[in-house]
Amino acid sequence: MHAGARLFSLFLSCFLLLATTPDNEPRLSGYSAASSRNERDWEVKFRALPTPQNLRDYMQRLSARPHHVGSPYDKDNAEWMLAKFKEWGLDANIETFDVLFPTPKARVVELVEPTKFTAKLQEPALAIDPTSNQQTEQLPTYNAYSADGDVTAPLVYVNYGIPDDYQKLERMGVSVKGAIVIARYGNSWRGIKPKVAGEHGAVGCLIYSDPADDGYIHGDVFPTGGWRPRDGVQRGSVMDMPVYPGDPLTPGVGATKDAKRLNLKDVKTITRIPVLPISYADAQPLLAAMKGEVAPEGWRGSLPQTYHLGPGPAKVHLKMQSNWDIKPLYDVIVKIPGSANPDEWVVRGNHHDAWVNGAEDPVSGTVVLMEEARSFAALLKQGWKPKRTIIYCAWDGEEPALLGSTEWAENHAQELRRYAVAYINSDANGRGYLSMGGSHTLERFINGVARDIEDPEKKIPVWKRDQLKAIADAKTPEERKEARERPDLRIDALGSGSDWSVFLDHLGVASLDLSYGDEDGGGIYHSIYDDFFWYTHFSDADFSYGRALSQTAGTAVMRLADAELLPYEFTGLADTIHRYLDELQKLLKTQQDEVIERNKEVEEGVFTATADPKKTSVPPPVEEIPPHLNFAPLQNASDALTHSAQRYQNALEKITQNGELRLSPDSLHSLNSKLLESERKLTSPDGLPGRPWFQHLIYAPGVYTGYGVKTIPGVREAIEQKKWKEAEEQIVRAAGALEDEAKLVDSATQELEKEK
Numbered sequence: 001m002h003a004g005a006r007l008f009s010l011f012l013s014c015f016l017l018l019a020t021t022p023d024n025e026p027r028l029s030g031y032s033a034a035s036s037r038n039e040r041d042w043e044v045k046f047r048a049l050p051t052p053q054n055l056r057d058y059m060q061r062l063s064a065r066p067h068h069v070g071s072p073y074d075k076d077n078a079e080w081m082l083a084k085f086k087e088w089g090l091d092a093n094i095e096t097f098d099v100l101f102p103t104p105k106a107r108v109v110e111l112v113e114p115t116k117f118t119a120k121l122q123e124p125a126l127a128i129d130p131t132s133n134q135q136t137e138q139l140p141t142y143n144a145y146s147a148d149g150d151v152t153a154p155l156v157y158v159n160y161g162i163p164d165d166y167q168k169l170e171r172m173g174v175s176v177k178g179a180i181v182i183a184r185y186g187n188s189w190r191g192i193k194p195k196v197a198g199e200h201g202a203v204g205c206l207i208y209s210d211p212a213d214d215g216y217i218h219g220d221v222f223p224t225g226g227w228r229p230r231d232g233v234q235r236g237s238v239m240d241m242p243v244y245p246g247d248p249l250t251p252g253v254g255a256t257k258d259a260k261r262l263n264l265k266d267v268k269t270i271t272r273i274p275v276l277p278i279s280y281a282d283a284q285p286l287l288a289a290m291k292g293e294v295a296p297e298g299w300r301g302s303l304p305q306t307y308h309l310g311p312g313p314a315k316v317h318l319k320m321q322s323n324w325d326i327k328p329l330y331d332v333i334v335k336i337p338g339s340a341n342p343d344e345w346v347v348r349g350n351h352h353d354a355w356v357n358g359a360e361d362p363v364s365g366t367v368v369l370m371e372e373a374r375s376f377a378a379l380l381k382q383g384w385k386p387k388r389t390i391i392y393c394a395w396d397g398e399e400p401a402l403l404g405s406t407e408w409a410e411n412h413a414q415e416l417r418r419y420a421v422a423y424i425n426s427d428a429n430g431r432g433y434l435s436m437g438g439s440h441t442l443e444r445f446i447n448g449v450a451r452d453i454e455d456p457e458k459k460i461p462v463w464k465r466d467q468l469k470a471i472a473d474a475k476t477p478e479e480r481k482e483a484r485e486r487p488d489l490r491i492d493a494l495g496s497g498s499d500w501s502v503f504l505d506h507l508g509v510a511s512l513d514l515s516y517g518d519e520d521g522g523g524i525y526h527s528i529y530d531d532f533f534w535y536t537h538f539s540d541a542d543f544s545y546g547r548a549l550s551q552t553a554g555t556a557v558m559r560l561a562d563a564e565l566l567p568y569e570f571t572g573l574a575d576t577i578h579r580y581l582d583e584l585q586k587l588l589k590t591q592q593d594e595v596i597e598r599n600k601e602v603e604e605g606v607f608t609a610t611a612d613p614k615k616t617s618v619p620p621p622v623e624e625i626p627p628h629l630n631f632a633p634l635q636n637a638s639d640a641l642t643h644s645a646q647r648y649q650n651a652l653e654k655i656t657q658n659g660e661l662r663l664s665p666d667s668l669h670s671l672n673s674k675l676l677e678s679e680r681k682l683t684s685p686d687g688l689p690g691r692p693w694f695q696h697l698i699y700a701p702g703v704y705t706g707y708g709v710k711t712i713p714g715v716r717e718a719i720e721q722k723k724w725k726e727a728e729e730q731i732v733r734a735a736g737a738l739e740d741e742a743k744l745v746d747s748a749t750q751e752l753e754k755e756k
C-alpha cells in the first residue's frame with residue numbers, strides 16, 4: 001500500500017519542481033515568487049565572496065602549532081578567531097567551560113617474552129615537514145579516557161575487535177580472558193575496541209594502524225605521498241560516547257564553574273581496561289612474536305608476515321597512566337540577530353581544537369566556517385537582513401568527546417529546544433563529491449541547495465555530480481533507476497563522530513552534516529603529520545573545495561534564515577521511515593533463517609565433520625529461533641505519517657499557487673512555531689534503553705558501532721541483541737513518536753487550509 005503512496009509523492013515532487021518563477025529558476029520552498037527572487041539575488045552575492053586565499057591564510061595561522069584542549073595555542077586560536085569576527089563587525093564572544101581532559105603521564109608498551117622489544121611510542125619529525133618537529137607542544141600518542149593500568153599478559157590478535165570477531169574467536173577456541181588484545185584500527189569507532197575487549201575479560205588493549213587500512217597498500221606514504229608512514233599513530237578518544245558524549249563529570253548539564261560534578265570513580269564512560277594506540281612499526285615485532293592458529297582470511301593485514309591469533313607466546317607489558325585534570329574550553333560564538341523572527345535560530349558549527357596541528361581535522365572545516373562569517377558580515381553591510389537569528393560556533397574540545405558543542409548546548413538546552421530551527425555542521429573537508437547527511441525533514445531542502453552549487457573542477461552542479469556518481473555506483477537496476485528518477489538524492493542518517501550529536505540526538509534539533517571528499521584519501525588522521533604541509537600537498541591544495549563548502553553551508557544557512565515558511569518536508573521522511581521499517585523486518589527474518597539453518601547443520605553434524613582435527617574448532621550452540629514480532633504499530637504509524645505528509649504537501653501547493661504565499665503574518669508565525677517542533681516530536685525525554693541522554697527515537701550512534709548510525713535504534717538494537725520483549729516495547733514507543741509527528745503535520749495542514 002505504501003508503494004502507491006510513494007508513486008504519488010514522486011508525481012507531486014516532479015510537479016513542484018516544474019513550478020518555476022518567471023525567470024525560470026525554481027521558486028524556493030517556503031518563499032513567495034518575489035521573496036524567492038530576492039533571496040536568490042543575495043545568495044548569488046554571497047557565493048562570490050569566499051576566497052581560496054583567505055582559507056589558506058587562516059589555515060596556515062590556525063595550524064601553525066599544536067592546539068589541543070588546554071594547550072596555549074588552543075586558547076590563542078580562539079582569541080584570534082574572536083578578534084577576526086569582531087574586526088569584521090560581528091557580535092562575538094567566547095563561552096568557557098571546565099571539563100575533565102586526561103593527558104598521558106606514563107606510557108609503556110614492551111614485549112617481555114619470548115624476546116625483548118620496547119615500543120618507541122613516538123612519531124619522528126621529518127625534515128621536509130616544517131611543523132612536525134614541535135615535539136614539546138605535541139600531545140604524546142595515546143587514547144584519551146583510557147583507564148589507568150599496569151598489566152603484563154599474553155597477546156591475542158582480535159582483527160578489528162568488533163563483536164563478530166569475538167564470536168569467530170570463540171568458534172576457534174581462543175579466549176581473551178586475562179590477555180592483552182591487539183586490534184587494528186578500522187571497521188568501527190575506536191572506543192568500541194577496548195569496550196568489547198573488556199567485556200570479554202581482556203586486561204589491556206593495543207590498537208595499531210595496519211598498512212592494509214590506511215598505509216602503503218593504498219598509495220605512497222608520507223612525505224612522498226599522503227598515506228600513513230610506518231611510525232604514524234592515530235590518537236583519539238576511547239570514551240564510551242554511545243552512552244553520553246561531553247564532559248564525563250557533568251552528564252546532561254553544562255560544565256560551568258558551579259555545575260554539580262560526578263566523582264571520577266563514578267564515571268561510567270571511561271574504559272575499564274588500559275588502552276594505547278601504536279604505529280605498525282611498533283606493532284610488527286609484537287605480531288611477529290605471536291604463535292597459535294593462523295588468523296582467518298580477511299583478518300590478515302598487509303604486513304610481510306603470517307598473522308597468528310595467539311594467545312602468546314608473545315607477552316606484553318602495557319602501562320598507561322593519565323593526569324586526570326580539569327581543562328578550560330573556549331567556544332567562540334557569533335550572533336547575527338534576526339530582523340523579523342529573532343526567536344528562531346539557525347545554528348552553524350565546526351570545531352577548532354585538534355589532536356596536534358590538525359590542518360585537515362578540523363582546520364579545513366574551521367576556515368570554511370570563518371569565511372562564511374566574513375562573507376555574511378560583508379552582506380550585512382550591503383543591506384542583507386536575515387529574518388531569523390544566525391549563530392556561528394567554533395567549538396573547542398570536539399576531539400576528546402564532543403566537549404565544546406555538548407557543554408554549550410546542554411547549557412542552552414531550554415532556549416535551543418524552543419528556538420532552534422536547525423544545526424548545520426561541518427568538520428574536516430577534502431576534495432571530491434558533496435556528502436550530505438542529516439535529518440530527513442531537511443532532505444529536500446539540502447538537495448535544493450546542492451543544485452545551486454558549482455563543482456569547482458567539473459563546472460557542473462555538485463548535485464548533478466553526486467547523482468551521476470550514484471548511477472555509477474548503483475549495485476542493482478532498482479538502485480540505478482532510483483538514482484535517475486527520484487527527485488531528491490537520499491541523504492545519510494547521522495550516527496555520531498562530530499558536533500551535531502547533542503543537537504540531533506539529545507535535543508531533537510533537525511541537523512545536517514556537510515563535507516566534500518572521496519578524491520583526497522590519506523592516512524595522517526590524528527597524527528603529527530596532519531598539518532599545513534600535508535594538506536597543501538595531498539588534499540584540497542588549492543582550497544577550491546573549501547570555497548565550495550563555504551558556498552554550500554552558507555547558502556543553506558541563508559536559505560533557512562530568510563524563508564517565510566520553514567522549508568521542512570515530510571514525504572521524504574515518511575518514505576525513509578518505510579525503508580527503515582522494511583530493513584527491521586528483513587533483519588529479524590534473516591536472524592530467524594540463520595538460526596534455523598545453523599541448528600539444522602549442528603544436528604546433521606556438519607561442523608564436527610568439516611572441522612580439521614588438527615585445529616581447535618568449537619561447533620556453534622543450538623539457539624532458540626527468534627520469535628515473530630508485532631510490527632503493526634510501526635506500520636500503522638508510518639502509513640499515518642505518509643498520509644499526513646502528502647496532505648501537507650497538497651495544502652502547501654494550493655496556498656502557494658501563482659507564486660504567492662497567501663498566509664497572514666499571524667498564521668505564518670503560528671505555522672513556523674509548529675514546524676519548529678517537528679524534529680522534537682521524534683524524541684522522547686526517557687531516551688533509549690540504558691542511555692537516556694540519547695533521546696532521538698529515529699537516529700542514534702550504535703552501542704557497538706560508535707560512529708555508525710542505527711536507525712530506529714531502540715528496535716534495531718533490541719533485535720540485534722536478541723532482547724525480544726524490549727523490541728516489542730520499542731516498536732510501540734517509536735510508533736508513538738511517529739504518530740505524534742503525523743498529528744503535528746496534520747495540525748500544520750489545518751492551519752494552511754484555514755487560509756484559502
Ligand SMILES: [Zn+2]
Pocket residue numbers: 351361362398427428
Ligand atoms: Zn574533527
